[in-house]
Amino acid sequence: MNITLLVGGRSTEHDASLHGYHHVLSELRKEPDRVTVDSVCYVDRTGAVRFFGGGPWPEDEKDLLAGEVLPLGAAIERLRSGGSFVFSLLHGNEGEDGGWQGLAEVAGIRGNFGPVLASALGMDKYLQAALATALLPGLRAPRSVLVRADSFDAQRVLREAGPGSLVVKPNRMGASLLTTCLHDPDESELAKAVAAAAPYDNQVLVQEFVSGREYSCSVYRENGRLVELPVAEVVSQGFFGHEEKHVKGRARIELCAEDPTTKAIRDYAQALFEATEVATFARCDFLVRDGETYFLEINTLPGLMSGSIFPMALAATGRTITDLVVAASGDHESRPARDKVKEYDISH
Missing domain, CATH: 3.30.1490.20 (ATP-grasp fold, A domain)
Known part of the structure; x- marks a missing residue:
């Protein structure tokens, strides 16, 4: 299986994408007989696109900036016609907010982009909370x-x-x-x-501010079925913000044993995942206080950095990043095609 890694992005989360790229690349190198990276497409912080058609693959931002510059249209055509499955690591604005998902849909790019609606909702905390609490009786959202x-x-x-x-x-x-x-x-x-x-x-x-226990539930579909990954509890000093997420030692992640609370959280997460037709994998965050579960958000492209919650939960079931990439390709190929052409007469 040949893949193209799509990384970077004109986004406030550009650095998260680069860290995820380093981890994914290192993990894929462990199983070269299953997945081969045959190109890297880098979107820099200004939106310019650079393409690498052969290794050794660039590691840091300086190396990525040295790639062949392509106009956006030419880059999209290369991704469409290259024959590889595109595994996107574009986070945030223009990465997982429906922007690139729409480009992939219109251009016919094979990749892990998924439907536009799921990604657009996944980047709007207010609307996704309204949808989640409307769809799932018993689930609450912070005021x-x-x-x-x-x-x-x-x-x-x-x-x-x-x-x-x-x-x-x-x-x-x-x-x-x-x-x-x-x-x-x-x-x-x-x-x-x-x-x-x-x-x-x-x-x-x-x-x-809801003071309670914070949980994160990874959701993953493989060969058409949902795999039960362990729910993680986020243990921090009262508030899990940006520094707590990204500075070592500010918080710790503990994979939980199965109990009624974690089962209820997984049921909520999987139901929302299915309802919005997220592609292959996601992560949902919750708070539990006094027996009530509060929805925080769904992340339709969870971080794949070393130490991130989703890779940790995936590894707990004996699965690898290579398994994830293969599953994403299979998920894309099994998605029902829609006939988008239908003529009809308008007589007035």
Whole structure:
């Protein structure tokens, strides 16, 4: 099986993509008889595309920037006609928000992109929470106020958000970037947090801080069936933000033994995965407080860095990143084709 790795992206999560690329590349090298990387397509931070058609594969950003520059249209055509399965590691804006998913659908690129709708919802925390709680009886979401940065009224938002600590986060970004917990919020603090996020996303989510146990459930489909991966608990000092996620020692991940709580969480995650037709794999985050489960978000392209939750859960079942790539190819090939051409008469 030949694959193209699609990495980087004009995105605030560019660095996560590069770290995932390093780990995936190193893991694939362990099983060269099953999967061969035959090209690397790098989208730099400005959106320019660089293509590598042979090894040795670039490792760091300096090497990636030295690749052959292609116009976007030419790059899409090469991905379409190259014969390889494209495994995308593009995170965040223009990577997993429906942008590249739409390009792949229109151009006919074979890859792990999946449907546009699932990815677009996966990058909108406010809408996905509304959908998840509507579809899944018993699942709750933190009390939330969606703020438009250009019409922000701090006094109104504080009133609607209610008493207690608040979490302020961009509605359509990942990696907990620019996410702030305000333990004693006032108008000035709230305005400062919203202003920090606004240049990157004019939709900002203000939520009640739910103090509870945080869980992350990986979902994975292989050969047409869902595989039960262990649920992970995130153990941190009260708040799991960007630094807690990305600075070693700030939090730890523990794979959980099966119990009624983890089973309920997996049932919720798998039901949402199926309902939105996410491709191959995802990760859903939850909080549990006083026996009630709160939905936080679904991530339709979970991090594949060394030490990330999804690879850890995958490895616990004896599976590898190579298994994931092979499963993604099989998932794409088994997806029912849609006939998009139908003529009809309009008589008026």
